[in-house]
Amino acid sequence: MSDTARAPVCVFAPWDDIQAKPLIQFQNVTKRWGDFTAIDDLSIDIYAQEFFALLGPSGCGKTTMMRMLAGFETPTEGKILIDGQNVAPIPPNKRAVNMMFQSYALFPHLSVADNIAFGLKRDKMPTDQITARIEEMLSLVQLNKFANRKPHQISGGQRQRVALARSLAKAPKLLLLDEPLGALDKKLRQDTQFELMDIQEKTGTTFVIVTHDQEEAMTVASRIAVMDHGKIIQVDTPAKIYEEPRSIYVADFIGDVNLIEGNVSRTTEGHATISWAEGQNELTGIARNDIIPGSVATLAVRPEKLNIYTSRPKDQSNVIKGKVLDIAYLGNMSTYVIETPTGQQIKAQVANTRRIQRRQITWEDKVWLSFTETAGVVLNQ
Structure with a gap:
C-alpha cells in the first residue's frame, strides 16, 4: 500500500446537511388562474450547485414553477426566496437568474460570438472584458472554431451550446432550462446530456431543468422532483426515485x-x-x-430485477410461474412478457450475453420468474 493516504471522496448532498442554507426556497407557493390551480401549496428547497430536475407529465405545473422563478409569473400565495431574498418585487431582468428556452431564441443575423455577447453589451460591460468572456464561453462549449458563423450555419446541437453559452455569459446564480434538449435527435440528446453535466460542474452554476423525459432527468440531475397536478409527489436522488419510490405513481x-x-x-x-x-x-x-397486515398493497418490481428460468428455481422465496407470451429483442437486452395462469402480464429483462441462436427460452415456453426480497417495494398509496 502507498504511504500516502487517499483523501475521502466528498459526496455532494447538501440536502442531508441541516446546516446547509438553500439557494432557492418555495414556501407554501400556490398559483391560480381563476378556478384552475396550477401549483398547490408547494414547498421545496434547492441548493447551490445542484442540477435539479422538475419532472412530470404535461400540465403538472413544472413550467409554471420555472416561470415564477424567472419572474414571468407571480405566486397567488406564498413566497419564493433566492439567497434568502423574497424575489416577488424584483423584475425578471434584475434577478440573478437566466433562462434557456427549448427554441434557443438565437438572433439569426448575429454571429455565434455576438449572440453570446448580446447580454454583456446591454449591461455595458467594458469591451476587453466582453472579449475575454466570449473566449471563455466559447472554450467552455467547445465552439471556438465557429465564433464567426451565423446560427443557420451550425448544427442543432451546436446552436443548443451557443444558447447555453449566452445564458451562462452573465454568470447567473441560477440557470433555468426549459426542455433544452427537446429539439435534438435521441443520439445527440444523450451526448449533450453529458456535456450539460460537465459544463454545470465546471461553472458551479445551479441548474434547474424542466423535462418530461425520465431518462434525461435520471442522467443529469443531482435530485429529481416528480410532480403531478401542481404538487410534488417525491423529491430524491435519481437512485432513490428509481429504487425506493414512495408511491405507486412515482414507481x-x-x-x-x-x-x-x-x-x-x-x-x-x-x-x-x-x-x-x-x-x-x-x-x-x-x-x-405503515403497511399493515390485512390491507391492500401493490408490489412494484423492475423488469431487470427478475430472473427467468426454464425449471422451478430452488431456495427462492419470490417465485412466479407463467408462460412466455412475447419477446422483444432490443440489441443489448431482451424483454420477455410472461403471462400468469390468471392472465396478468409481467415483464422480465435479460441482458443478451449470448447470441440469439443460443437462447434457451422462446414463445409459449413454461417459465418461472424469481427475484430477491430486496428487489421489490410494497406500496400502499
Missing part, C-alpha cells in the same frame, strides 16, 4: 415496472408479504412501517 412514472396488487398477509421489520393470486407463491418486498 409507475419512472422507468418500466411491474405492479402486482394483493393483500398483505404479514409484515416483518422493513418488509411486507402479499398474497396475490391463487396457485402462486406469496411475494415479499421492502416496505415502510
